[in-house]
Amino acid sequence: MGQLLLLSAIPLILAFLSLAAADERSVRRIVAAMLWAQIAVVGWFVAPLLLGAQTLLSFAPDFCLDRLGACFVMLTTTVVACAATHADTFFAGEAEHGHIHNPAHFKIFYACLNMFLLAMSAVFICDNLGYIWISVEATTLFSAPLVYFDRTKNALEATWKYLIICSVGIAFALLGTVFVFASSQHGAIVQGSLNITKLVAHASELDYSLLRLGFIFCLLGYGTKAGIFPLHSWLPDAHSEAPAPASAMLSGALLNCALFGIWRVSRIVVASHHHAFAYEMVTVLGTLTVVAAAIFLIRQHSFKRMWAYSSIENVGLILVAIGIGSGALFFLQALNHSLAKVALFLLSGNIAQAAGSKRLHDLHGVWKASPPLGLLLALAALAVTGAPPFGAFVSEMLIFQSSATPAHWLVATLLVVAVAIAFVAVMTHVGRILLGGAKADFRAFKPVLASLVPGALVIGSLVMGVFAHPRFWEGL
Amino acid sequence: MTLSIYELAVLSASILAIFLLGTTYIRTNLGFYSAQTMAIAAATMLAGSQREPHLYVIALIILLLKAVGIPVFLIWIADRIDAQTDAGTYLPAPLSMHLGILLLGASYILSSELPMMLGHGQGSSRIGATAAMSLLFSGILVMLTRRIAISQIIGFLMIENGIYLFALTQTHGMPMMVEMGILLDVLVGVMIAGLLLFRIKKSFEHIDASQLTQLKD
Numbered sequence: 001m002g003q004l005l006l007l008s009a010i011p012l013i014l015a016f017l018s019l020a021a022a023d024e025r026s027v028r029r030i031v032a033a034m035l036w037a038q039i040a041v042v043g044w045f046v047a048p049l050l051l052g053a054q055t056l057l058s059f060a061p062d063f064c065l066d067r068l069g070a071c072f073v074m075l076t077t078t079v080v081a082c083a084a085t086h087a088d089t090f091f092a093g094e095a096e097h098g099h100i101h102n103p104a105h106f107k108i109f110y111a112c113l114n115m116f117l118l119a120m121s122a123v124f125i126c127d128n129l130g131y132i133w134i135s136v137e138a139t140t141l142f143s144a145p146l147v148y149f150d151r152t153k154n155a156l157e158a159t160w161k162y163l164i165i166c167s168v169g170i171a172f173a174l175l176g177t178v179f180v181f182a183s184s185q186h187g188a189i190v191q192g193s194l195n196i197t198k199l200v201a202h203a204s205e206l207d208y209s210l211l212r213l214g215f216i217f218c219l220l221g222y223g224t225k226a227g228i229f230p231l232h233s234w235l236p237d238a239h240s241e242a243p244a245p246a247s248a249m250l251s252g253a254l255l256n257c258a259l260f261g262i263w264r265v266s267r268i269v270v271a272s273h274h275h276a277f278a279y280e281m282v283t284v285l286g287t288l289t290v291v292a293a294a295i296f297l298i299r300q301h302s303f304k305r306m307w308a309y310s311s312i313e314n315v316g317l318i319l320v321a322i323g324i325g326s327g328a329l330f331f332l333q334a335l336n337h338s339l340a341k342v343a344l345f346l347l348s349g350n351i352a353q354a355a356g357s358k359r360l361h362d363l364h365g366v367w368k369a370s371p372p373l374g375l376l377l378a379l380a381a382l383a384v385t386g387a388p389p390f391g392a393f394v395s396e397m398l399i400f401q402s403s404a405t406p407a408h409w410l411v412a413t414l415l416v417v418a419v420a421i422a423f424v425a426v427m428t429h430v431g432r433i434l435l436g437g438a439k440a441d442f443r444a445f446k447p448v449l450a451s452l453v454p455g456a457l458v459i460g461s462l463v464m465g466v467f468a469h470p471r472f473w474e475g476l
Numbered sequence: 477m478t479l480s481i482y483e484l485a486v487l488s489a490s491i492l493a494i495f496l497l498g499t500t501y502i503r504t505n506l507g508f509y510s511a512q513t514m515a516i517a518a519a520t521m522l523a524g525s526q527r528e529p530h531l532y533v534i535a536l537i538i539l540l541l542k543a544v545g546i547p548v549f550l551i552w553i554a555d556r557i558d559a560q561t562d563a564g565t566y567l568p569a570p571l572s573m574h575l576g577i578l579l580l581g582a583s584y585i586l587s588s589e590l591p592m593m594l595g596h597g598q599g600s601s602r603i604g605a606t607a608a609m610s611l612l613f614s615g616i617l618v619m620l621t622r623r624i625a626i627s628q629i630i631g632f633l634m635i636e637n638g639i640y641l642f643a644l645t646q647t648h649g650m651p652m653m654v655e656m657g658i659l660l661d662v663l664v665g666v667m668i669a670g671l672l673l674f675r676i677k678k679s680f681e682h683i684d685a686s687q688l689t690q691l692k693d
Contacts, residue, residue, distance in 0.1 A: 130654030137661040144668055153679050157688045160672055164628050164685075167665055168619065171635050174658065175612075178643040178650070185647060192648055209591050237691045296693065305693065 003059050007045060007121070010038040011114040018110035024103045028088045031110050035081035035117075042077050042121075046070035062128040062195055068263075068327045069124040072256060075335055076124070079252040079342050080117045086346045086453040087245035093353050093445030094243075101149075109149050109246075116142040116249065123257040129177045129194040132261055133170070136225060139257055140166045146246035147238050158234075158241035165234040166225050173221025173261065179214030180268065183207040196264055203271035211272060218265040219281060225258035227312045228319065229289040239308035240358065244349020247304060251311045251345060252338035259315065263322050263330060270325055279323045283403065286319025287411050287418075294418040297425040303351070303358045306429055307344050310384055313422050314341070317399055320415065324402045333399060336391035339461040340383035343454035347377050351433070354444040360429055365438035372451045373444060374434050376458060381430040383461040385423040391464025482522040483603045486645060489515040490580060490607040493614040493634055498573030500561045502554045505630055506547040512611075512634075513543035516641055523644060530652045531644075537659060538640075546633065546666055550626065553670045557677040559626050567621040576614050583609035590646075604645025612638030625676055625685040629669050636662055 014031050021027045048054040049070040057065040065073065094101065119138035126132045140163065148159040177194065184199060185192040186207040193199060199206065220231070227235035239247045262282065269278040293313035300306040314337040321329035351366055351373055352358040367374035383390035396419060404412035444450070479487070489512045496508035517539040524531030554560070567575065587605035615634030618627060640658075643650050650658075676683050 128654070130650060131657065134654070134657035134661055137658075137665070141661065141664050141668055144672075148672070148675075151675075154690055156672070156675055156679055157690055160625065160669075160676065160685070160688060161691075163665070163669055163672065164632065167632055168635060171632065171639060174636075175639045175642065178639060178647065181643070181650060182647045194651065194654065207591060236693070241691070299693070301693065 001060050003045065004063060004125070007042065007125075008118050010034055010041060011118045015111045015114035015118075018114065019107050021107075024106035024110075027106065027110055028084075028091060031114070032081070032085040032088055035077070035084050038117075039074070039077050039081055042073055046074060050074075059125065062131060063125050064127045064197070065125055068331055069260075071331050072124045072260060072334070073121050075331075075338055076120050076253045076256065077117065079338055080113065080120075080249055082342055082453050082457060083245040083248045083252075083346070084113060086248075086450070087243075089446060089450045090244055090346070090349050090353070093350065093450070096445050097353055097356070097443070102151075105149060105151065108145050112142045112145040113246075113249070116146065120253055120257050123260055127196050129180060129196060129199075129265070131194075132264060133174055133177050136173070136222065136257060136261055137167070137170050139254055140170065140225070143246070143250060143254060146249070147242040149243045149246060150241065152241075155241045158237040162234045162238040165231075169221050169224025169231060171221070172224070173218050176214045176217030176219075176221055176265070179210050179217060180206075180265065181214075183210035183214060196268065199268045200271045203268055204273060206268070206272055208272060208274065211269060212274070212277065215265055215269050215278065216281065219262055219285070222258045222261035222265075223285065223319075226255050226262070226315050226319075227289075228285050228315065229292040229312070232289075232292075232312050235312060236305045236308040239311065239345075240302055240304035244304075244345055244352075247307075247349070248342040248345035251307070252342040255311060255315055256334045256338065259318050259322065259330070259334065262319070263327070266322055266325075275325065279325070281323075283320050283323030283408070283411055286316045286323055287414050289313070289316030289319060290422075291316075291414055291418045294422040294425065297422050300425075300429060301360055303348050303360055303363060303433070304345070306360070306426065307341065307348060307384075310344075310422065310426060311337070311341060313418070314384075317396060317415070317419075320403055320411070321395075321399050324399070326402065329395060329398055329402065332395040333392070336395050336461060336464055337384065339457050339464065340380050340390065340392060343376065343380040343457035343461075344384055346450075346457075347373060347380060347454045350444060350447070350450045351377065354442050355439055356441065360432065362439075363433045364436035365434075365442070367434040369438035369442040370444040370447045372447050372455075376451055376454050378430065378434060379458045380454060380461075381426055383458060383465075385426050386419060387423070389462065389465045391461045391468060394465055394468040479603065482519060482526075485515050485519040485522060486604050486607040486641065489513075489519070489637070489641060490583075490610040490614070493611050493637075494573055494576040494580065496630075496634070497576040497614055497617060498569050500563060500569050502559055502562060502624075502626060503551060505562075505627070506551050506554070509630055509633060510543050510547040513538060513547075513637060516637060516644075517543055519641070520644060523649070528649050531649055534649075534652070534655050537656075541659060541663060542633075542637075546663070549666065549670060550629065553673055554626055557626075557673060557683060559624055559683055562622050562624045562627045564621050564623055572617055572621045576610070576617060579613040579617070580606070580610040583607075583613065601645065605642070608638050608642035608645055610638075611641055614638075623684055623686050625669075625673055625683045628685055629666060629673075633662070633666070 122135035492512035520535035619631035
């Protein structure tokens with residue numbers, strides 16, 4: 001228990017501090033700096049796991065961390081720290097452009113940001129389906145105020161839809177959790193259990209028909225939160241209306257949490273020797289999502305909505321990786337997507353801010369107006385669509401290779417075609433944004449300072465592509 | 477077949493939910509929601525006397541927070557934002573009530589498809605599953621057929637009630653900590669949604685969720 005407190009100490013203190021502090025500018029700086037300290041704390045805890053000295057870190061009953069979870073906790077903390085660091089410049093730029101926000105809104109934003117980080121980290125640390133559900137629902141509750149930060153009508157509509165659709169979706173995951181719990185009451189665990197380690201160990205004694213129902217509901221429930229195809233409607237709204245740092249966190253960290261929920265439940269199904277069922281359900285949904293997102297990407301009018309649909313495409317790819325049953329591919333694709341997409345959302349925030357519009361129609365000539373932002377936008381867009389030599393290329397290639405079996409040739413073909421369509425669509429839109437004459441009133445706020453975090457992320461993505469070695473992700 | 481008190485409590489919850497479908501006054505809706513949650517608390521209490529003693533605690537918390545706290549909070553909000561009736565969108569209220577009755581029947585048929593989960597008396601398990609599923613369907617129906625934002629909260633709460641009832645009747649009861657966490661989440665969720673309702677009323681001057689259609693591709 002002490003370890004858990006240590007892990008959550010910094011975000012908790014920061015959350016209280018943000019509410020109590022009088023000066024919002026210093027809060028922004030302190031939160032950003034302390035979150036990097038939080039990365040160090042988390043890193044110190046999970047180092048034995050990442051280095052391979054240990055395979056399981058047990059904190060308390062129902063709370064433990066395996067290697068995959070450790071990787072994701074590190075990724076989530078890094079994403080939030082990057083977003084918070086960039087947020088300082090971003091909000092300063094907002095003030096410069098005349099969007100003055102109420103200091104009270106900043107207090108709520110930063111308090112919720114820290115609690116959001118805690119809730120997301122909890123998803124990976126909980127070894128109990130019930131606690132995972134509670135954590136995922138908590139992420140919705142804490143991120144709703146982040147989406148509502150701008151206090152506009154559109155932000156309000158997006159927040160309301162986000163809250164209602166995700167809550168109802170997650171409610172179905174709760175029903176699924178109840179089914180899994182009921183399935184455990186047969187066989188070895190008489191009183192029933194939600195402990196995942198226990199469930200995996202006794203998977204073959206679980207009542208399969210109940211487990212299957214539970215898996216379907218959990219997949220749809222957490223899938224709503226991850227934005228799988230027919231249930232994705234909240235995602236573009238929330239991602240486009242939230243302020244850029246919040247969109248970056250939603251896309252780069254929150255989606256991974258929901259997918260991790262699906263991964264955990266799918267592990268139980270696989271352990272009960274029903275690989276084929278888990279594979280088909282998850283992979284088919286994933287492929288459907290990729291194809292649908294690629295089609296939506298062709299006709300886009302809004303800058304940030306485009307990246308939201310690109311996130312949906314990546315969620316589909318990650319689902320395929322989960323369906324294949326490879327934790328390594330799951331993490332690799334999630335990591336590469338997060339690196340590039342966080343950079344993109346942060347950059348988009350600055351570009352939209354400078355141009356005074358997020359409609360694609362109004363954006364052009366960014367290359368001329370601000371070369372650093374333009375260059376980074378081009379590189380990050382290449383990185384997120386899976387062009388070599390960036391990391392996403394390696395992970396997407398591995399996913400295609402693993403899914404291309406004679407029995408499932410259709411899945412592999414659809415994936416390749418859809419990813420190609422998405423690439424062309426995104427590149428066309430980005431080309432229009434970059435090229436052409438610069439807008440006269442394009443005023444980028446401190447473009448070099450604003451490029452630091454996205455630049456570092458793009459370099460990270462490049463490193464993942466160039467130096468990708470199986471050693472990095474073996475044994476996940 | 478005679479029903480035990482436990483089964484009566486469980487069934488009355490789902491029947492109260494069907495009554496809810498038939499009324500359009502928000503205050504009456506919340507009254508029915510409160511009554512249905514009380515029936516669930518009573519069922520929890522009865523289950524506690526047979527099985528786990530920790531169910532007594534949960535029953536008490538449900539009674540205080542969900543059956544009294546949340547409805548009072550929502551009535552307070554409904555009065556402040558002047559939301560009195562919900563005419564519904566696609567289905568008139570009487571029709572949706574009849575649909576609710578049909579769904580209760582469908583739940584009874586569906587419940588026989590479910591694998592039997594608890595050993596103690598097959599009938600009790602089946603009635604429980606029927607009521608839980610019917611409650612779940614009623615909640616979904618409220619979410620689909622009602623127009624104003626506050627009804628969507630009521631629909632969500634009914635869905636949550638249905639899932640809770642399912643866990644209560646079909647399992648030995650979820651672990652105490654999990655139930656507490658779920659309740660906390662639901663409570664915070666309703667509070668955030670309630671605060672958003674004020675904002676919606678202020679910005680849009682209505683709380684018609686079906687007119688929130690500014691955002692699209």
